[in-house]
Structure formats: structure tokens, C-alpha cells
Amino acid sequence: MDTGTDTAGDTSADGGTAGDGTAAGIDADWTPLPRGLLRLRRFVLAATVSVLTVGPGALLWFTAGPVWALFAVPPALLGGWGWWLLERNWRSWRYAERADDLLISRGVLWRELTVVPYGRMQLVEVTSGPLERHFGLASVQLHTAAAASDARIPGLLPSEAARLRDRLTELGQARSAGL
DSSP, X not given: OOOOSSSOEEEEEOSOOTTSSEEXXXXXXXXXXXXXXXHHHHHHHHHHHHHHHHHHHHHXXXXXXXXXXXXXXXXXXXXXXXXXXXXXXXXXXXXXXXXXXXXXXXXXXXXXXXXXXXXXXXXXXXXXXXHHHHTTOEEEEEEESSGGGOEEEEEEOHHHHHHHHHHHHHHHHXXXXXX
8 A cells, every 4th residue: 555655645445444443454543523524514414405305395386286396305315315324424534643644534435545644744724614613613634745635634623623733733844854
């Protein structure tokens, strides 16, 4: 597996499950994402499904009749399936800090393991949009020399995001000084 000696790369992980503490056979101290990220994503899903079902359903009910309003049911069923899928996806996200690199694992069907060597990090950003702030979350974005290898950890608590930013910046400066 490419450990990102030239660039931090995404590698397809082919093993481990969301609850077994390993990803791609790598034994590390994995940290899961807070449940607030799942709540945020479910809120967005519920709002989207509401707009796609209630509005068209009511419009069809009053203009074409109750039978035609049944066309609003499939988006609601897809929303229920999405509710379940969101939890599976949320459980798959985790990260681990090791001595020389940061690991980010994600994905249910297609698993990805991103390995970011501390010495290759150029910029660490903490961002928080309006919905993230409402749910008390922030994201950490890692930028490396290769634009295609940037990594992101979404849905962290702001205090954990700031701690991770400071630690990664410190480790990145210490490792890049040795290059």
C-alpha cells in the first residue's frame, strides 16, 4: 500500500469494518466522528424530502386528485432508505493520528484510506458553515503539495477541530524542517 511518501494518496481499503477498530488491516487508535454529523446530515435529508414530497403531493392532490398525489410517495420512501444509509456512512468515517502520518478512513461499499504524512502538509484549515455552526460542528481540511491528495475530516466538535489543527500544524512544521 502506498503510504504517501511522495504525496498523500487515497488508497482503496479492502478490509475491516466500521466497528472493528481497523481499516485496511491497519491497527491504529481510530477516532470516530461525533454523532452531531449524523444529526446534521439527517436534518438536511429530512428538509429535502419534505420539500420533494409535501409540496408536490399537496399540489397534485388539489389539482389532479388524490390518486395523482401518490406520486409524492416514492421520494418519501427514498428518504427513509437514505436515513438508514446516512448512519452506515457516518459509522464508516474515522481518523487516527500516528507518529508520522494521519489516517482517514471512510466508505461502506467502496472503502478509502487516506494517508497524509505530517511532513507533506502545507495548510490545515478549520471551517464551519452556518448549518455546521448550528449543530456545533467544524471540519478540518488538510492541504498537501499535490492538489489531488487533500483530505478532509467533517463533523468534528470545534474544540477537537482546533486541537487537531494545532497538533497537525506543529507536527507538520517539525517534520518539514527535517526534509
